[in-house]
Amino acid sequence: MLRLVDVGYRYAGYARPVLHDVSLELANGEIVGLIGPNDAGKSTLCLVASGLAPGSIGGELTGGGLEIDGDPMAGRPLYELASRVGICFQNPATQLSGVAGSVFEEVALGPMNLGLPAGETVERTKAALSTLGIEQLAERSPRRLSGGQGQLVVLAALLAMRPPHLVLDEPTAQLDPEGTRLVGEALRRLAASGTALLIAEHKTDLLAELCDRVVMIDGGRLVDSGPAAAILGDPGLADRGVEPPTRVQLERALAGTGLEARMLPP
Amino acid sequence: MPPTPTAYHRLNPLTKAVLATVGSIGAFVVGGYVGPIVVIISMLALASRAGVARQLLRASVLLSLPIGISVVLVSVFTRPGATVLFTVGPFDATVEGVDFAAQTIVRLLAISLSIGLFILATDARAFVLDLERRGVPPRFAFVALATIEAVPTLVERAGTISESQRARGLDAEGNLRARLAGLLPLVGPAVITSLTEVEERSLALESRAFSRPGRRHLLWSMPDSDGERAIRWLLVLALIAVAVARVADMQVPGLD
Numbered sequence: 185m186l187r188l189v190d191v192g193y194r195y196a197g198y199a200r201p202v203l204h205d206v207s208l209e210l211a212n213g214e215i216v217g218l219i220g221p222n223d224a225g226k227s228t229l230c231l232v233a234s235g236l237a238p239g240s241i242g243g244e245l246t247g248g249g250l251e252i253d254g255d256p257m258a259g260r261p262l263y264e265l266a267s268r269v270g271i272c273f274q275n276p277a278t279q280l281s282g283v284a285g286s287v288f289e290e291v292a293l294g295p296m297n298l299g300l301p302a303g304e305t306v307e308r309t310k311a312a313l314s315t316l317g318i319e320q321l322a323e324r325s326p327r328r329l330s331g332g333q334g335q336l337v338v339l340a341a342l343l344a345m346r347p348p349h350l351v352l353d354e355p356t357a358q359l360d361p362e363g364t365r366l367v368g369e370a371l372r373r374l375a376a377s378g379t380a381l382l383i384a385e386h387k388t389d390l391l392a393e394l395c396d397r398v399v400m401i402d403g404g405r406l407v408d409s410g411p412a413a414a415i416l417g418d419p420g421l422a423d424r425g426v427e428p429p430t431r432v433q434l435e436r437a438l439a440g441t442g443l444e445a446r447m448l449p450p
Numbered sequence: 451m452p453p454t455p456t457a458y459h460r461l462n463p464l465t466k467a468v469l470a471t472v473g474s475i476g477a478f479v480v481g482g483y484v485g486p487i488v489v490i491i492s493m494l495a496l497a498s499r500a501g502v503a504r505q506l507l508r509a510s511v512l513l514s515l516p517i518g519i520s521v522v523l524v525s526v527f528t529r530p531g532a533t534v535l536f537t538v539g540p541f542d543a544t545v546e547g548v549d550f551a552a553q554t555i556v557r558l559l560a561i562s563l564s565i566g567l568f569i570l571a572t573d574a575r576a577f578v579l580d581l582e583r584r585g586v587p588p589r590f591a592f593v594a595l596a597t598i599e600a601v602p603t604l605v606e607r608a609g610t611i612s613e614s615q616r617a618r619g620l621d622a623e624g625n626l627r628a629r630l631a632g633l634l635p636l637v638g639p640a641v642i643t644s645l646t647e648v649e650e651r652s653l654a655l656e657s658r659a660f661s662r663p664g665r666r667h668l669l670w671s672m673p674d675s676d677g678e679r680a681i682r683w684l685l686v687l688a689l690i691a692v693a694v695a696r697v698a699d700m701q702v703p704g705l706d
Contacts, residue, residue, distance in 0.1 A: 231653075240656045263662035271657045278647045279654035282603070283595040285575055289669075294658035296666045297588075305669060327603075338654075345658060 185253060186210040186233065186269060186349045186380060192246035193232050201246045202228050203404045210349060210380045215371070217391035217412060218384040220401040221425025226384040229401060230353040233382055234271035235262065252349070267298060269349040270342035274357040276334030279341075280326045287329075287337050288313070288322040294345040312344040315377060316370045332363025336370055343374065350374065352383045356390060368393060392416050392429040400424070456571075458500035462674040463577035464584070465682055466568050469496075472685040473564030477557050479693050486553075486560040493563040500571040509570070510562040518555045525551035574598045580672040588666050604640065611639050 186209070193203040202225050210216055210233075220226050231237035238244055239262050250257040252268045273279055284290035291312055295305040313319045318336050321329070326337060335355060342350060352371070356364040368390050375381055375394070385391050391398060391412060398415040400408040402424065408415055415421075419436075421428045428436075438444065458466075473493060477486040497503040531544030575595060582591040 234657065236653050236656060240653055261661070262656045263659040266657055266659040266662075271653070273650055273654065275650065278650040281592075281596075281655065281658075282600065282651065283575070283592060292669060296668065297659040297662055299662065299664055299666060302667045302669050305667065341658060 185212060186382075187251040188229075188233060188248065189251065190248035191232055191250070192248065193228060193237060194243055194246050195228075195237075196242040196244075198243070201404065203232060205247065206232075206401075206404075206406055207248070208233070208382075208399060208406065210382050212348060212380050213375060213378045214397065215375045215381045215383065215395045217388075217395035217398040217416075218382060218401060219386075219388065219391065219398060219415070219426045224401045224425075225404040226401055227353050228404075230271060230351045230382070230384050234269050234351045235260070235265040236271060239265065263297070266294070266347070267345050268347055269351060270345055270347040272335070272338055272342060272350065272352045272355050274354045276329070276331060276338050276358070279338045280334065284326055286322065287318070287324050287326055287340075290326045290337055291340045291344050294341055298345065308344045308346065312340040315343060315373055316340045317373075330363065331359045332366045335359060335363065335367050339367070339370055339374070343379070348378070349380045350382070352381060352385075354384055354386065356385065356387055364390065386427070388416055388421075388427060388429045389431075392431065400426070456500045458496055459571055460673065462672050462678050463572050463580045464674075465678045466572050467577065468682045468685055470564045470568035472689045474561040476689055476692060477560035477564070479689070479696050481553065481557065481696075483553060483556060485692075486556040489560040490556065490563055493560070493567050497563070497567050497571070500567070502567070502570045506563060506566050506570055510559060510566050513562045513566070514555070514558045517558055521554045521558075522551045525554065576672055579668060579670060582666070583668055583671055592660070604644065607643065608640050611643075 188206055188208045191203055191206045192201045194201040206229060208216075208229075218226055218229065228237065231241065232245075232250065235250055235257050239260075245258070252265075257265060257268075280290055281293050284293060288309060292305050292309040295308045300308070310319075313322055316336050316339055318333070318340060321333060321337065326334070329337060339350075339355075355371075356367050359367060364387065371381060371383070371394055381394075383391065383394065395412040397410065398412045399406055400415060408418075416429050417432050418428075421432075473489045477489045480486065494503055494507070497506040526543045526547040527538065527541035529544055529547035529550050531542075531546030533545040535543045535545060535548065537543070575598075578586075578591045578595045578598075581594075582588055
């Protein structure tokens with residue numbers, strides 16, 4: 185379990201903290217959505233939850249800390265954290281190492297960095313590609329991938345590290361609908377394999393499909409938390425700077441006409 | 451790994467690097483005509499086997515040309531000598547000057563052919579990974595590879611930025627002044643975008659245990675053999691012998 189307890193965080197050079205008293209738990213295999221208006225602190229929370237803030241980018245925790253499976257992570261080297269929690273950002277191009285000649289090499293980079301024997305690196309790489317259904321990309325150059333494919337390769341690269349927790353900061357922000365669909369399916373498969381996911385997203389349709397629970401952040405504080413259907417169906421969501429899922433919007437529009445919306449089986 | 455179409459391509463990258471180093475330094479140290487010409491013929495023969503002779507010759511001549519022209523102009527007219535070929539204003543063109551310029555040009559050509567052959571027929575990634583396998587720290591290997599691999603990305607990005615600036619009315623065509631003026635709006639966005647990406651890439655790499663100390667178990671190893679090892683040592687020893695001979699000002703038969 186990944187746990188943030190009363191966390192406050194201030195960026196280096198800033199006078200005031202950007203996160204205040206944030207407490208969040210991510211149980212094994214759980215998918216939690218993180219929503220909020222722009223500049224609410226979603227990306228900062230993702231960095232803190234992954235240990236990169238303050239571990240890599242500096243700044244300081246003004247309170248609380250990150251715990252994984254009961255172990256406080258403060259002061260732990262980042263390479264140790266890497267096998268316990270991974271993070272995925274918006275832009276696949278900037279997350280690829282830039283040194284791999286093929287997708288296979290790209291995905292293998294993490295396990296190699298962990299110092300694993302070559303056999304285990306190959307086994308993990310193949311398994312990660314298979315879990316995300318992108319074995320056919322193995323020999324392709326990472327430079328020649330679409331946005332959606334690139335993001336799947338990034339996820340595979342993280343998965344090959346076998347972290348039980350993944351933090352995703354708007355993983356579909358730069359993707360077209362097809363890319364978003366591919367990543368959504370991959371995330372569902374990841375969760376099914378037992379990986380816990382914290383997904384910060386503006387695309388609430390994706391969160392409505394995937395998440396067990398949704399938390400809302402505003403002004404650096406968690407202001408709401410609950411089952412995905414309840415939070416995303418909140419009539420005041422749009423007024424709080426978050427666009428409700430299409431289904432919720434449609435239901436509301438139809439309700440005014442006296443019609444009822446029902447989901448058809450796929 | 452990329453396909454390895456010829457016997458030269460299949461050589462271990464370190465062997466090719468030693469060949470390039472010994473060829474370059476050898477041509478410089480030995481001097482005269484015979485030594486550099488032997489290097490030139492050897493490199494062209496190897497390039498021919500590697501199927502890159504024409505490319506190599508063109509690149510080497512183009513690279514050597516500007517320096518060659520400067521050397522000819524300076525040496526021919528300023529080098530003192532007993533035999534004057536012709537006079538241009540206050541300058542005398544001497545036989546000794548022509549001889550010095552010719553020797554410098556063959557050296558230059560030998561050096562550019564040696565290095566050019568290595569660059570044209572060696573996969574940079576294979577070379578760096580081979581160095582890592584031989585004990586070079588992974589961080590150094592990563593930085594070297596990232597630098598090499600960043601070039602095409604930067605060129606691609608510069609093209610994109612240039613096109614978008616042109617779409618907004620920037621005139622980057624025409625005379626030299628217009629082209630230089632067109633560079634400024636290109637450089638800023640290219641540099642700033644690269645710096646932003648570096649920050650995000652370093653975070654992504656941290657998340658993949660890049661900072662872990664110690665050796666990595668590489669998945670690939672470049673072919674190497676006792677024969678190649680012997681060749682490398684022989685080449686290095688030959689270079690040392692020639693350098694020592696030159697320093698001791700000994701006569702090396704047949705080299706001048």
